[in-house]
Amino acid sequence: MLLPSPGEATWIAVAKLDDIPVRAARVLHTETHRIALFRTSNDEIFALEDRCPHRNGPLSEGLVHGDQVTCPLHQMVFELRSGQAVYPDEGCVKRFAVALRDDTVWLDTTAQPAPAVATACRV
Amino acid sequence: MKEQLLLIGNGPAGMRCVEEVLKRAPTRYQITVFGAERHAPYNRILLSPVLAEEKAPSAITTHDDAWFEERGVTHYKGTRIVAVDRHAKIVTSADGRRFPYDRLILATGSRPFMLPLPNQDLPGIYGFRDLDDVAALADEAQYAEHAVVIGGGLLGLEAAAGLRRRGLAVTVVHLCDTLMEQQLDAQAGAMLRSVLEQRGIQFEMEARTCAYVKDEPSGRVAAIQLAHGRRIRCDLVVVAVGIRPVIDLAKTATLDHGRGIRVDDHMRTSDPAVYAVGECAEHRGRCYGLVAPLFEMATACAAHLTASPTQTPAGYAGSLVSARLKVSGVDLFSTGRVQPEADDEVISLTDATLGVYKKLIINNHRIVGVLLYGDAFDAAWYFAKFAAGESIESIRDQLIFGASFVDGGADVAGGAVAALPDDAEICGCNGVCKGAILNSIATKGLTDLAGVRAHTKASASCGGCTPLVEQLLASALGPQAAPPRKTHTVCGCSDHDHAAVRAFIRENAGLTINQVMAALQWRNAEGCAKCRPALNYYLLCAAPADYVDDGDARFVNERVHANIQKDGTFSVVPRMFGGMTSADQLRAIADVVDKFAIPAVKVTGGQRIDLLGVQKADLPDVWADLNAAGMVSGHAYGKAVRTVKTCVGAEWCRFGVGDSTALGIRLEEELWGSWTPHKVKLAVSGCPRNCAEATIKDIGVIAVESGWEIHIGGNGGTKVRVTELLTKVKSADEASLIVRAFLQLYREDAYYGERTAAWLERVGLAHAKSQVIEDAAERDRLAARFDKAQVRAHEDPWSRDAGLPAKQPQRFTDLKAPVPFPV
Ligand code: SRM
Ligand SMILES: Cc1cc2nc3c(=O)[nH]c(=O)nc-3n(C[C@H](O)[C@H](O)[C@H](O)COP(=O)(O)OP(=O)(O)OC[C@H]3O[C@@H](n4cnc5c(N)ncnc54)[C@H](O)[C@@H]3O)c2cc1C
Ligand code: SF4
Ligand code: FES
Numbered sequence: 031m032l033l034p035s036p037g038e039a040t041w042i043a044v045a046k047l048d049d050i051p052v053r054a055a056r057v058l059h060t061e062t063h064r065i066a067l068f069r070t071s072n073d074e075i076f077a078l079e080d081r082c083p084h085r086n087g088p089l090s091e092g093l094v095h096g097d098q099v100t101c102p103l104h105q106m107v108f109e110l111r112s113g114q115a116v117y118p119d120e121g122c123v124k125r126f127a128v129a130l131r132d133d134t135v136w137l138d139t140t141a142q143p144a145p146a147v148a149t150a151c152r153v
Numbered sequence: 154m155k156e157q158l159l160l161i162g163n164g165p166a167g168m169r170c171v172e173e174v175l176k177r178a179p180t181r182y183q184i185t186v187f188g189a190e191r192h193a194p195y196n197r198i199l200l201s202p203v204l205a206e207e208k209a210p211s212a213i214t215t216h217d218d219a220w221f222e223e224r225g226v227t228h229y230k231g232t233r234i235v236a237v238d239r240h241a242k243i244v245t246s247a248d249g250r251r252f253p254y255d256r257l258i259l260a261t262g263s264r265p266f267m268l269p270l271p272n273q274d275l276p277g278i279y280g281f282r283d284l285d286d287v288a289a290l291a292d293e294a295q296y297a298e299h300a301v302v303i304g305g306g307l308l309g310l311e312a313a314a315g316l317r318r319r320g321l322a323v324t325v326v327h328l329c330d331t332l333m334e335q336q337l338d339a340q341a342g343a344m345l346r347s348v349l350e351q352r353g354i355q356f357e358m359e360a361r362t363c364a365y366v367k368d369e370p371s372g373r374v375a376a377i378q379l380a381h382g383r384r385i386r387c388d389l390v391v392v393a394v395g396i397r398p399v400i401d402l403a404k405t406a407t408l409d410h411g412r413g414i415r416v417d418d419h420m421r422t423s424d425p426a427v428y429a430v431g432e433c434a435e436h437r438g439r440c441y442g443l444v445a446p447l448f449e450m451a452t453a454c455a456a457h458l459t460a461s462p463t464q465t466p467a468g469y470a471g472s473l474v475s476a477r478l479k480v481s482g483v484d485l486f487s488t489g490r491v492q493p494e495a496d497d498e499v500i501s502l503t504d505a506t507l508g509v510y511k512k513l514i515i516n517n518h519r520i521v522g523v524l525l526y527g528d529a530f531d532a533a534w535y536f537a538k539f540a541a542g543e544s545i546e547s548i549r550d551q552l553i554f555g556a557s558f559v560d561g562g563a564d565v566a567g568g569a570v571a572a573l574p575d576d577a578e579i580c581g582c583n584g585v586c587k588g589a590i591l592n593s594i595a596t597k598g599l600t601d602l603a604g605v606r607a608h609t610k611a612s613a614s615c616g617g618c619t620p621l622v623e624q625l626l627a628s629a630l631g632p633q634a635a636p637p638r639k640t641h642t643v644c645g646c647s648d649h650d651h652a653a654v655r656a657f658i659r660e661n662a663g664l665t666i667n668q669v670m671a672a673l674q675w676r677n678a679e680g681c682a683k684c685r686p687a688l689n690y691y692l693l694c695a696a697p698a699d700y701v702d703d704g705d706a707r708f709v710n711e712r713v714h715a716n717i718q719k720d721g722t723f724s725v726v727p728r729m730f731g732g733m734t735s736a737d738q739l740r741a742i743a744d745v746v747d748k749f750a751i752p753a754v755k756v757t758g759g760q761r762i763d764l765l766g767v768q769k770a771d772l773p774d775v776w777a778d779l780n781a782a783g784m785v786s787g788h789a790y791g792k793a794v795r796t797v798k799t800c801v802g803a804e805w806c807r808f809g810v811g812d813s814t815a816l817g818i819r820l821e822e823e824l825w826g827s828w829t830p831h832k833v834k835l836a837v838s839g840c841p842r843n844c845a846e847a848t849i850k851d852i853g854v855i856a857v858e859s860g861w862e863i864h865i866g867g868n869g870g871t872k873v874r875v876t877e878l879l880t881k882v883k884s885a886d887e888a889s890l891i892v893r894a895f896l897q898l899y900r901e902d903a904y905y906g907e908r909t910a911a912w913l914e915r916v917g918l919a920h921a922k923s924q925v926i927e928d929a930a931e932r933d934r935l936a937a938r939f940d941k942a943q944v945r946a947h948e949d950p951w952s953r954d955a956g957l958p959a960k961q962p963q964r965f966t967d968l969k970a971p972v973p974f975p976v
Contacts, residue, residue, distance in 0.1 A: 042971065043971070044968065058967070061970075067968070093685065096678060102710075107681070
């Protein structure tokens with residue numbers, strides 16, 4: 031995970047860890063996007079666009095299990111880490127770079143995707 | 154224009170003919186099928202398991218409407234043909250419609266022979282031939298106590314076993330001194346009789362029925378009178394003494410006939426444009442009463458119908474028949490001679506302890522008769538040798554011990570089937586041989602029983618050869634063979650099935666979802682969206698008072714007590730008990746709609762009102778306002794008790810005999826809030842006109858003059874299923890008790906995600922009855938457990954004290970970025 035350097039202006043603090051329910055998500059509204067901030071049971075934070083590539087389902091309402099989320103509308107499963115759909119589903123979701131420092135969740139506003147884990151995923 | 158091919162009679166023989174014609178020449182004929190029964194074609198031989206409640210009536214349909222539609226075949230069910238005009242080539246239906254034909258197939262089957270005895274028309278006397286007979290018998294079995302079955306042949310014994318399984322006392326009256334004397338000898342007959350006696354069936358042997366006795370007040374049958382003077386009291390009679398081919402149409406059309414409609418080897422009657430197949434046909438002086446010969450006839454008939462004018466396809470040369478009894482737990486096979494004739498020899502083996510008896514009749518080194526009782530596993534192997542007239546001289550000393558012994562000792566892997574030649578018949582009903590099955594497995598890549606059934610029809614009729622087909626699969630596929638019986642694994646995270654997981658949870662109290670997963674070695678530590686909700690439910694059901702519900706294991710709808718919509722907004726459905734509402738409730742709903750600018754208001758199919766398009770952040774406030782007006786959550790989102798629909802009932806309706814609205818409200822008040830394996834819907838109707846549609850609900854209650862009928866296991870959704878009658882009670886209190894006990898049985902027994910309909914198809918009505926009706930103590934315990942679980946479940950999840958909004962308000966609102974930025 032990328033760590034924000036305190037001096038870098040592109041990173042902003044968006045939430046406290048406890049603003050986000052465990053094994054669930056909270057939506058962050060920006061000017062142009064709805065971003066789902068996921069918190070896993072071991073307090074890792076991931077940020078995905080809150081829109082399922084299938085039919086725009088709100089992933090933030092999905093069931094979180096391990097580091098995956100199941101879309102609430104038609105049950106597609108995505109890797110939180112890569113934004114990739116889990117086999118046999120296909121597709122991927124746009125990711126955002128997030129980082130947790132102490133109790134604060136930081137987000138990179140330059141819209142750089144987090145380092146790609148799966149090469150096939152286009153953002 | 155295409156030639157018109159008409160089929161009269163949509164039983165197994167006729168339908169097989171149509172299938173074979175389509176297979177050979179899919180476009181040659183415009184085909185029209187007439188069936189006098191109101192049902193889609195079904196597998197008649199499975200009526201026995203339906204009567205025994207081992208199969209649902211809906212499960213035996215063989216050709217549904219879609220089948221006909223896809224093949225462009227016109228199907229008139231419930232349409233009896235009453236006349237055939239051979240000169241004009243036109244048939245006429247009972248309602249006067251006329252249909253021209255170029256070729257006509259008669260496949261009118263048989264009807265049961267009803268003994269012409271005094272009082273033979275009394276209510277309560279039935280044949281055992283079609284679905285309506287079975288439906289009537291099932292109905293009667295609710296109230297009848299003692300049934301008499303006249304006839305101790307195959308059909309009579311299957312009827313007796315079925316009625317016995319429905320809880321009736323049953324007496325079989327048989328003319329001879331041996332049961333199934335056509336197929337069994339005295340020793341096998343006696344063994345069969347004693348097994349059936351152990352199951353509570355009584356026998357009156359060498360007894361001739363000479364009259365039915367009328368019950369004066371009711372006008373129904375009260376007893377049968379035997380020729381030697383005794384009477385047997387009964388309130389239900391099934392006559393199974395034989396069948397008669399249905400040849401009325403052929404007779405009036407002056408076709409050649411004897412006992413049946415006479416046909417040549419191509420199944421042509423005396424009129425070359427008219428064919429006859431099945432039980433109604435008489436071929437070389439013989440009529441048949443089993444399906445295997447009928448299917449051979451159908452093949453020969455279709456071959457002739459589709460041949461070019463210059464071809465003469467191979468004809469039908471008659472069949473060797475064999476019989477199996479379809480009474481579960483009784484393994485019995487018989488073919489050829491039953492009793493040795495002058496220079497026959499007999500090889501036999503008896504093991505009284507194992508209940509096994511085998512007898513082979515040999516003539517000139519050839520098998521001419523086989524009788525297997527208690528262990529019919531080698532039936533196909535013997536039948537193959539019998540049918541081929543193969544010499545058994547060289548294996549005579551081992552013959553009686555069966556295939557695996559003869560062919561090199563304990564060949565456990567391949568089993569008896571490995572020893573069979575490729576042309577050995579495995580499925581007698583459908584005439585499928587071993588080679589054909591192996592070929593399909595290899596070329597179509599089949600891996601399970603269902604696949605083999607779909608592609609070859611082997612084991613798809615009476616099911617007697619299922620173990621052999623399974624063995625063939627296993628030996629053909631080796632280790633990658635699918636397990637023979639379907640298990641219900643919870644999901645891909647584990648190999649455990651639902652039953653095993655539940656058993657583990659019952660035996661290990663106080664665990665969390667993650668602990669269960671760890672203990673059962675789940676492959677993913679936190680499971681998935683399938684197993685988390687299932688485990689959460691199982692844990693909740695096992696310890697309703699103590700388990701801390703895991704909200705993260707619930708689908709969003711159950712987490713926020715509303716239904717998510719395609720655009721991410723939610724719908725809210727307040728409960729309207731029994732479908733009743735009031736001006737106050739409606740006013741409150743109207744105010745909520747205005748206040749929160751809710752875009753759509755709809756009356757649902759469940760007799761209540763849906764508010765659609767509510768913003769998530771507004772949900773807690775919407776609920777607060779509805780709560781304030783006395784309304785609670787309708788659980789329209791949950792695997793939970795949904796609605797109890799009612800009709801106006803005796804309060805208002807001129808036909809009503811019970812206060813359905815009051816009972817519906819009462820039931821909904823008692824049941825709401827309960828979490829269940831899948832959603833549960835109820836309905837209460839005030840009379841059998843059934844305006845609340847109770848017979849397609851999970852639980853349907855219908856008022857009758859004497860009280861309430863309780864029906865279960867209906868479904869109006871994807872696959873419509875009509876309820877089965879559970880019981881009849883006198884009072885609303887009893888109805889409530891039975892409903893609560895039944896619901897608890899479902900809660901404790903069904904797999905997560907299994908509606909009552911699917912569950913009942915799996916476990917059978919008899920299971921539910923034995924727990925909820927027959928065992929009063931168990932019923933009370935079930936109801937008590939239900940009531941105990943309701944103590945907590947009755948909390949309205951919408952209320953600020955009990956629900957999620959109070960505990961985790963951050964679940965309902967979004968975050969705003971502290972500074973505007975455009976990602
Ligand atoms: C609102 C309603 C339609 C309407 O506008 O009338 C409705 C709406 C939905 N039904 Fe239904 N069903 C509604 C009455 C029915 C009925 C009629 C009835 O209850 O008398 C049936 C057939 C009866 C039955 O269930 O046996 C019905 C059979 C289904 C099924 C098929 C169930 C099955 O076992 O085959 C599903 C799918 C499922 O549950 O898996 C379903 C699923 C759904 C879902 C929940 C789809 C979903 O997963 O999102 C729909 C939710 C829409 C929403 O957000 O509100 N709905 N649905 C009805 C709500 C009734 C209520 O007051 O609670
Ligand atoms: C309970 C039971 C169990 C059985 N078990 C076995 C078994 O285990 N193994 C076995 O091999 N066999 C068994 N049989 C026998 C087997 O079911 C029959 O041999 C087979 O159904 C005969 O087929 P069919 O098509 O000739 O006649 P049917 O199945 O009788 O079909 C004829 C159809 O034609 C319709 N029809 C008649 N006249 C008209 C008309 N004028 N217009 C329109 N329609 C008409 C009838 O209503 C009927 O639906 C069993 C039979 C029963 C009743
Ligand atoms: S039938 Fe039910 S599930 Fe289908 S669209 Fe209508 S409400 Fe939705
Ligand atoms: S919208 Fe996500 S699976 Fe359909």
